[in-house]
Amino acid sequence: MTEGNFVDYIKIHAASGKGGKGSVHLHREKYIAKGGPDGGDGGRGGHVILRADKNLWTLFHMKFKKHFKAEHGGDGSSGRSTGKDGKDVYIDVPLGTIVRDPETEEIIHEITADGEEIILQEGGKGGRGNWHFKSSTNQTPRYAQPGIDGKDGWFQIELKILADVGLVGFPNAGKSTLLSVLTAAKPKIADYAFTTLKPNLGIVKYRDYKTFVMADIPGIIEGAHEGKGLGHRFLRHIERNSTLLFLIPADSDDIAKEYAVLLNELKQHNPELLDKERLLVVSKSDMLDEELKTELEKEIPKEIPHMFISSVAQMGLVELKDKLWQMLND
Template sequence: MKFVDYVTITVRSGKGGAGAVAFRREKYVPKGGPAGGDGGDGGSVYLEGDPNLYTLLDLRYNRHHFAEDGQPGSGKNKKGRDGRDVIIRVPLGTVAKITETGEVIGEVLRPGQRLLLAKGGRGGRGNAFFKSPTNQAPRYAQPGEPGEEKNITLELKLLADVGLVGFPNAGKSTLIASISAARPKIADYPFTTLEPALGMVYVGEFRSFVMADLPGIIEGAHEGRGLGIRFLKHIERNAILLFVIPIVEAEPGRVYRTLLGELEAFNPALLEKPRAVALSKLDLVPEDEREDRVAAVKAELPDDLPIYPISAVARIGLETLKEGLWRQLQELRAAAEATT
């Protein structure tokens, strides 16, 4: 399935039905009085979070979403039927904006959460509503209120517990394929990954978290170079950033600082997210040299950074990595609960 994370749609809510002007016409009931019913309300347009979706592909080919109009009222105080709502199912992490102004309407973060895009018009009051001691036979009713029509831009920012950050060919896709059921394209050339991939990582039998493999970042990505500018926004929704740096890099410290610089240039708030480092491709270092190489790389990186030497191909250090990330996530959740 093609990954689509940006689409513009047109939504229109239904207009309210008109109120009725009617009077009772019954045998033996002279001057029965007003009996015009209210019009029905117009249908509204909502977004609804669906955890089974991960792309906006369907909306690319279905861009118009119009709710039903409310029906007019009728005699005998009969209210018109309300118009049916339109529910647009979207992946979790979808942000809705007014296209022309860029104003954010809201975002869908939870399964079943609904976000109102266009409210239906209210139905008009029938003449029975306006009856009073001084106006016992009103001959007027309200028209229904009009609906709303808007152009809405939907932008998907993937929700994941752990997001993989690294240069092309750092081993991100191999890692997520080794520890989850995700099957991203893997090949020995840059930018093999052209779209994000999500994978469920299981830690033991009953624990799990979601990992996101994002296309590689290159220097200058925040200025539009490579594919990074298109996918950097997905990093905003990841709880932990896992930097994947090959242990055979000549200057791993410089790689780490370059990646941090790109994130900061795109959104400085990204530097506040918890981080960890996976030193990938450990199998390329001879066994008798691994300990010294790991120590040398750690010396170039911040002391407080969790660092995990791994080989996704040889399946070295993967369990330690999963356990460490799980503990880090649990600490984050505990801290979040303590502040609420």
């Protein structure tokens, strides 16, 4: 998936259908001069429905269609015939989609299960026909209910990526390279900061045909929770990852400090992120000998498990997959 095709934020306008009118009709038939009221009910207006689809990974299909309008319900007719219900409009979205009120930012819906359906805008009810209103004192009512209007409004649709492992690190830490080596994903890789501007997903193949999903989140910088750099726009993608893999290059000036800054940015964004399983991986370790590794290990915080790898030299990758699988399944 190219970066331009990854869309994780969009605003849409949804309008449900109006309910059909109830019918005002008096039954007339040969030999039955005064058959009484028999006007049918109006049909329900169509709903606008969000539907989860596990085969979608982005909101790109909604980028050029932002207005969704359901059909109006049909009017009732004679013989107590109910009008046809308006056709519902379905909007397919990826798992991990959330719906917010664009004014209050309040979360209205959250979709996490394949096939899950949520009515975004409910269609108006059809009006009742005149046969409902007959009584002993009014045997031929010549009125019926109109249909109830549909609803319309704007919604903010956001995507939080559903992945097993989220890669966390500063720009140019080697996250995209690691993802490209472990999976079939082809993220943009270059020797400058903020090469990755959109999250990338890849499927890691494990032993006995097992797999898990890894996400490369665009680089975090100090102050990201305040909107600096690429800001908190991409921090939300980390919320749905089961395990967080902190990637820090071996040529970093201070591994412990970098880890502390990354951890603080996650904490400031959402303190619950610190409850997730964490693994610290020192990348670009092919430039280290055993003596340097021993020295670096003294800097690494004791409370987090760590590993040394090299994506380019294919060093420690099998052990990394073993460790991640163990963490995901413990």
